[in-house]
Amino acid sequence: xxxxxxxxxxxxxxxxxxxxxxxLVSVKGPLGELSQLxxxxxxxxxxxxxxxxxxxxxxxxxxxKHGLYRSLIxxxxxxxxxxxxxxxxxxxxxxxxxxxxxxxxxxxxxxxxILFELPPEVKVEVKSEKRGNSTVIFKxxxxxxxxxVAAKLRSLRPPEPxxxxxxxxxxxxxxxxxxxxxxx
Numbered sequence: 001x002x003x004x005x006x007x008x009x010x011x012x013x014x015x016x017x018x019x020x021x022x023x024l025v026s027v028k029g030p031l032g033e034l035s036q037l038x039x040x041x042x043x044x045x046x047x048x049x050x051x052x053x054x055x056x057x058x059x060x061x062x063x064x065k066h067g068l069y070r071s072l073i074x075x076x077x078x079x080x081x082x083x084x085x086x087x088x089x090x091x092x093x094x095x096x097x098x099x100x101x102x103x104x105x106x107x108x109x110x111x112x113x114i115l116f117e118l119p120p121e122v123k124v125e126v127k128s129e130k131r132g133n134s135t136v137i138f139k140x141x142x143x144x145x146x147x148x149v150a151a152k153l154r155s156l157r158p159p160e161p162x163x164x165x166x167x168x169x170x171x172x173x174x175x176x177x178x179x180x181x182x183x184x
Contacts, residue, residue, distance in 0.1 A: 005066030008050040009074045012081050017051055017073075019044045025073060029080025032141045036076060042069050051077075079141035086150040090134040092165035095157075097134045099126045104136070108157040108167075116156070122149050135170065 011017060015029040025044055026035040038044055041062045045052045053070045055062045078084075090097055090108070098105040104116040104124055118124055118138075122145060125137040136153065140146045150169070159166035161177040168174060 003067070005053055005055070005063075005070045007070065008047075008052045009070065009077060011046075011049045011051065011077065015077055015081060017046055017077075019046065025076075027073070027076040027080055029077070031080050031083055034076045034079060034142060036069075036072050038069050038073075039065050042066060044069075044073070075143045079143055083139055083141050084143045084146045086138045086146050087170040088136045088138075088150060088153060088167055089170050090136070090167055091159065092157075092163075095134065095165070095167075096128060097126045097136050099124050104153075106156065109165075114156060116153060118149060119145060121145055 012029075015027065018026050018028075020026075023038040023040055023042075023044065024035055025038055026033065041056050041059075042065055043054050043056070045054070051073055053066060053073070055066045090106075092109060094107060094109060096107050102118045102120060102122075102124075104118060104126075106114040106116055108114060121140050121142055123139045125139070127135040127137070129135075138146050138149055140149075154167045154169075157166045159168045159174050161175060162179055164174050164176060
């Protein structure tokens with residue numbers, strides 16, 4: 001048995017889970033609604049206040065998908081109840097971000113500003129402190145989408161190892177390199 005897959009997913013109050021005949025799991029909660037198509041090798045059952053997933057055989061592929069779909073359904077339930085948040089910091093002189101609706105305007109040391117369009121499901125907030133780094137906060141009910149948008153933003157200017165300039169996650173430890181050493 002998969003250690004993760006065999007654990008039941010507890011349903012909080014105000015959350016409803018429905019499973020269609022073609023294995024489409026939809027979760028509805030106070031923050032919104034999400035749906036996920038589950039592989040036919042995995043069966044989803046709803047017992048009282050929990051969701052239980054079982055697999056049809058012990059093949060390697062089915063064992064892997066057992067834990068995967070359990071985690072996806074668990075993340076959907078967490079998303080519609082609490083939501084997910086990712087914070088990124090813009091480190092560098094002149095690096096700043098400005099939010100205009102669903103478009104993020106970024107100055108990242110290039111000769112031009114970058115316009116970063118966000119999906120409608122993701123909410124963005126920018127905090128700029130005087131004499132400090134700008135912080136971009138993404139919020140959504142879909143964990144996968146928040147992670148994808150954060151990775152896409154980071155790819156515009158990844159942190160470099162010498163000065164640490166670039167876009168990094170808040171609390172991320174960067175591996176720093178020493179610069180040139182002076183002649184003796």
